[in-house]
Each structure stands twice: as structure tokens, then as C-alpha cells.
Amino acid sequence: GKLDGQSYIVQEGIPLASPNRAPTDFRLIVVKDGSGRWGCRGIVARHGKKGSFLSNVSAGGTADRGETGLRRLPGMTDGEAAGLRSRMEELALDIARYLDASGLHCGNMGVDMGIAPDRSIWIIEVQHNSPAHSIALDAKDTELYASTLRSNMLYMKRLSGFYGKESST
Numbered sequence: 001g002k003l004d005g006q007s008y009i010v011q012e013g014i015p016l017a018s019p020n021r022a023p024t025d026f027r028l029i030v031v032k033d034g035s036g037r038w039g040c041r042g043i044v045a046r047h048g049k050k051g052s053f054l055s056n057v058s059a060g061g062t063a064d065r066g067e068t069g070l071r072r073l074p075g076m077t078d079g080e081a082a083g084l085r086s087r088m089e090e091l092a093l094d095i096a097r098y099l100d101a102s103g104l105h106c107g108n109m110g111v112d113m114g115i116a117p118d119r120s121i122w123i124i125e126v127q128h129n130s131p132a133h134s135i136a137l138d139a140k141d142t143e144l145y146a147s148t149l150r151s152n153m154l155y156m157k158r159l160s161g162f163y164g165k166e167s168s169t
Contacts, residue, residue, distance in 0.1 A: 014122050016114045017073040023048040024073065025114040025124055026066055027135050028092040029144065032107040034154030038096040040089040041151060042144040044135045045069020063138035073115060080119065088113055088121055095126060104128065107155050110135075 018024050029041040043066025046057060057063050070081035092111040099106065110131030112124040136145040 028111040030109045032155040
């Protein structure tokens, strides 16, 4: 009775590998650069509060660098973490290229993924309308944040018709 008259989205729970019962997922920052090519700038791990089903920093969670978050997953070796990172980046770039081919022009995305205990990768969400790359600052990764902003600006420069030499400033 409480749901009458309103619209809701119901999402099936995803079995995420979680350190210490804290849900963890990953934001891949995928942007076009000054040459118009997609690149994965980096990954940020988002850890929810213990016992929660949300991994959002805004819901009391924390963030750290993607490599750190991958290595924190139960039983994860450094080699497995590197392999998963590579697979996640390839998948995120495939998504970006697919969306481009479909006619959606975005140039700037956040691709949210989760890792199941069996190490399968789940796509949770693709944010293409003003994704919050400031999550990199929550992870104390100012280089990733600056690199992302620089790529965004160089791509905007390209869209504006200025294809000249990229400046390092």
C-alpha cells in the first residue's frame, strides 16, 4: 500500500566480494582526450559502511585508490588484482566505444563495476551525464582528478575546433 501512485526502480542485489562485510564497488573514470580517443584515467574503490548494502561515500562510505581496493578484496592476490583491473578497464573502454557507435555523444563517463566472490565483473551503472569525478579527491588521488579535468578540457578544446598543439599548462 505504501508504494501506490509512485514510480520505483527495483534492482536485484549483486553478490559483491566485500572486505569485512563492507560493500565495495569501483568507479572507472573514462574520458576522451584532446585527440578524441577514449582512455581510462583511473579507478576509485568505494567502500560502504559495514553491514550496509550501499557503497556511496555520501551514505557514510569511504573511497581509496582502485588498486588498494582490489587488493583488499578477500583472498585477492596482487596478480589477480592487476588482471581484474585490466579486464575492468577493457570493459569500460568497450562500453564507451559502443555508446559512441550507437550515436550517444558523451566523451566523459563514470562506469561503476562490482567484483563477485568468483571474480566475475558486474556492470552496475554507466554515468554519462556529468559523472562526479571528484570521487578521486575522496580517494586522496589528486593526480587522477587533475588528469581527468585536463583530458576533459582538451577534449572540449577539440570540440571547439582548436586542434593545435597540446599545452602542458
